[in-house]
Amino acid sequence: MKIRFGIAAASFALLTLILASCNSKSSAPAEGVKLQGAGASFPAPLYNKWFKSYGANHPDVQVDYQSVGSGGGKKSVIDQTVDFGASDAAMSDEEIARVQGGVQLLPMTAGSIVIAYNVEGLSSLNLSRKAYTGIFLGKIKKWNDPAIASANPGAKLPDLPINVVVRADGSGTSFVFSKHLSAVSEEFNKSVGVNTMPNWPVGTKSKGNEGVTASLKTTPGSIGYVEYGYANSQKLAMATLENKAGKYVAASTASGQAALASAELPANLIVWASDPSAPDAYPIVTYTWLICYRKYPDAKKLAALQDLLKYGLTDGQKDAEAMGYIPLPPNVSAKALAAVQTITN
Amino acid sequence: MATANLNSKMGMADPFAGVDFGQLEHSLRRPRTLMDFLLNGLVTAMTLSALVPLFSVIWMLAWRGGKRLSVGVFTQLPPSAMEPGGGFGNAILGTLVMVGFAVAFTVPVGIMTAIYLAQNRHSKLAEVVRFAAKVLTGFPSILAGVFAYGAIVLTTGGYSALAGAVALSILMLPTIVLTSEDAIRMVPSKMKEAAIGMGATPTQTVWMVLLPTAIPGILTGVMLAVARAAGETAPLLFTALFSNYWLWSHGHAQLMRPTASLAVLIYNFAGVPFENQVELAWAAALVLVLLVLAANLIGRSLSGRQVQQS
């Protein structure tokens, strides 16, 4: 008995030691810096790519980013449990006031929110403003509803119920999407309104852009709103939406840039393009912000963070388009870089 | 069957040899026999179908999880959204470390409690404690996490492996107390009485006779508790959160920071659309189930070794 137990205990200990020693090669040396971030799932793939590339060139800096949603990111910043947060809903004045020492919001990239769907045999779909607001209000319940059919002559729309998928967590994507729907539909504005967790009248809930994408992929007859990069990488069909000028526009870098061109960035670097009027603009586009504190007492952390942010705003922008995000207009990245310098210790 | 064994060992012949079963009637046309036959069939079918999910789970784990298993999975860090490759070595380490700490917290408390319960079997306190432990075995795991959140995360100001370990120890304690008490009770009373007869104080009896003899049974309880704790997700969701890095960095263990664990990794990766991460979730599930099964098997094999009341 004792021999058997001894063997079991020894192998357990050995396993732990092996695993522990394995990582000592890849861990940072004693003087390294570790930055902890949490927040929006919208830019998470792009941020993670930046952090991994940066980390490859700077082995003494480790950056850990948890995609918990804009709501979680803002909460972590307020609770001071992270070094930086991320949110596509920026931060309201009331939230900024709750952070001791103040915050600096930096627009790092931009992206389009698409309405993706999963209907067998339907590879393209035009949705008018009435159609998509009706779907998310729960007024339009079936795929072959006249409001949808009228914009899609010749398309075979099945007589099936529409399975709406919405976000379960506090989400900047929900914030921007509901902001757009409120700008476009007075009824939506009155009944649901703008929120990171809108009280959707219909829909099953999934966590994060990732969860909604997964639900859309596996549920026939479903429709939901996700960031363009997610839908694109998973080859989900995306609807072309009617914009303010009455044209049906698909999400792309060009249509996204057209939407952002009209939004002038004020001093606090927060701006919304809820319903762009340009003829080629895609109607649902947003910047996404990284939230830093105004002061970092640890000089090494401050230096690492500033260097990281500079990387994202310059070399990192080259990764954006390939992953489905919209590269920042040069005047915006210049303003952001200037703001990075204002963070002190 | 027992009779057959006994007969063969005693060298007697098969008692049914030569009996003419033709005289006994067993016709399915009689309603009572038919009912009997049908119920037999129903119960057999239901039991075998209860085993189908088990085989299905094992099959899926072996197939989808096994596909993705490789040495890299144990040594690499989790991949991010659209990245290929990666592994979950830090999650395995995190699980082992947190369960290890939970064991360190619960085993002393559990054994001391069991000693008290065994020595004072019928006292009022012992009955209450035993009842409390039985009720605690059914405690929802999420509430252990909620409690640890309030008690540790909020007071220390952040997510940590320590908070996760505390949540797990709440779940492990009742099992350890109850099985250790059983193990100590199973020690033959003649051994205990021999020690007392020689002049040992109760404490000396415990330390020199009861505990050493009951160790296999106690270890069984510990391994069963470990098996349960390793598989728990809910208590870790908001106590230890998750991390994409190793527990060990900058030359020392980072126990007061968010820590990865196998169970949370499976939960996180189960709901994402990225094939690579879903495959890793299956591989992690396979590793977790193997760990849990190993702990169960070690526990059960130990229980057979204890000197018991004959």
Next chain:
Amino acid sequence: MASHSPAAPGAASASGALFAIRPGEITQAPTRLQSLTDAAFRRLSFLFACCTILLVTFIVFRITVSALPAMRHDGLSFLTGRVWDPNSGQHGIAGEIWGTLYTSILALVIGTAFGLAAAVFLSEGYMGQAIFSILRGFNLHLHPFWSNVPDKIEDLLKQLIELLAAIPSVVYGLWGLFVVIPIIRPACNWLHLKLGWMSLFSTDLSGPGVLPAVIVLAIMILPTITAISRDALTSVPPKLRMAAYGLGATRWEAIVGVILPSASRGIFGGMVLAFGRALGETMALAMLVGNSNQISVSLFSPANTLAALLANNFPEAGPKEVGILMYAALVLLAITLVVNIIGALILQRASRSAVE
């Protein structure tokens, strides 16, 4: 005053290297130090025993205290409100209470049916008898090696059922997402099409919902019911069974008429404990039940449970919302404590009456 100490053989072999007994240490009257250590140690173990009770009390206390502000603010309307809208400050967990009870009761029904069947199967020894008959056909039933096979297979079957309990909840959730939902979806949608007028099938299965969650939950509580019921069934005195057979009962008449009723208290206790476990189950449900606040009798509609609500909302909750979630946690705690206490009491009574 013997100078050598013949310790009991078992203790010596097991404790050899760990606790060597020095000659004379326990064969003489305790020294003052030893008496003091003894008294101190006994006090210490008393304190540790109190720890368990203190822990339970502390947990209840802590959760209640955190929930008090929300309780004062929302009062009992929290339990009956159906709207969960943090923005307008409205919180109501009626939907979650419904979901918890509905899924647990359905899972209990299915789990008891299959679990009890498995318990009867195991306690009657069908597998062993079947294999024995096969062996007898080959005339191997008296063979020294083969005659042990039936018992071994019975054991294996028992271990397999217990294995169902060893699989972690999150793995069941994963399996449910990728295996159960795709398999039942065609059948459910067919049922919805043909029998949609029945309230049970009034919605269609878009993905997660009550039925997949109930199926997985039933599988998870089945081992509990089987283990406890099997104990109850095997502890029925054999003379009762023999008396029934002696009066001419068939096997099933004996089971249904005599054995099940005598074991009923134990079986019922097992059911209550399994119910308590189902109420507190978190992960499999969080992944499979759809997390939607609806109250609907339809088996295919999504729902939400108290445990899943906590699992999904806690990570992001601000300080005020944490208080409200603590209130929901208190409700869950109250329900599970009551059910678990009742179950433990029933089983205690059952085991006491079985001894008589």
